Amino acid sequence: MLFDREPFHWQCKELLKITEYPENEIRQERTLKTMYLDGRLTEMAYQVEAPDNNTTLSFSDYKVFCQRNKEWVKRLKPHLSSGGAFITLNAIYLGGEKGLIEQLRAAGYRVRPVNRKLKIKN
Numbered sequence: 001m002l003f004d005r006e007p008f009h010w011q012c013k014e015l016l017k018i019t020e021y022p023e024n025e026i027r028q029e030r031t032l033k034t035m036y037l038d039g040r041l042t043e044m045a046y047q048v049e050a051p052d053n054n055t056t057l058s059f060s061d062y063k064v065f066c067q068r069n070k071e072w073v074k075r076l077k078p079h080l081s082s083g084g085a086f087i088t089l090n091a092i093y094l095g096g097e098k099g100l101i102e103q104l105r106a107a108g109y110r111v112r113p114v115n116r117k118l119k120i121k122n
Contacts, residue, residue, distance in 0.1 A: 017055075028055040036091045039113070045096025066098035073103045080109060 018025055028047070035044045048065075072093075079085050093100050101111050 041095030
């Protein structure tokens with residue numbers, strides 16, 4: 001995930017942040033997991049793009065996700081038009097105004113959750 005996302009010296013700073021403050025990363029991941037299990041996908045996006053987010057999953061990552069979502073919709077069109085497509089990916093890409101769900105809806109697709117009550121064990 002890190003490769004080609006940012007310059008190498010920024011990647012080193014992020015890795016250092018993880019080792020110096022692992023509790024921030026753990027707290028963020030737990031918060032995101034809780035939001036996901038509660039079906040609060042848009043809140044997940046806001047959690048990442050929040051100004052006070054001091055984890056390695058940051059606003060710059062969110063901007064990358066948004067751009068990536070646009071590209072994914074373009075690349076998914078041939079697969080989706082064949083019918084019966086099933087897409088699975090990290091939930092962080094799904095929520096928010098620029099999330100994959102809204103991008104697909106804007107492109108005219110019907111999007112619905114599958115087994116939203118699924119409980120993930122720790």
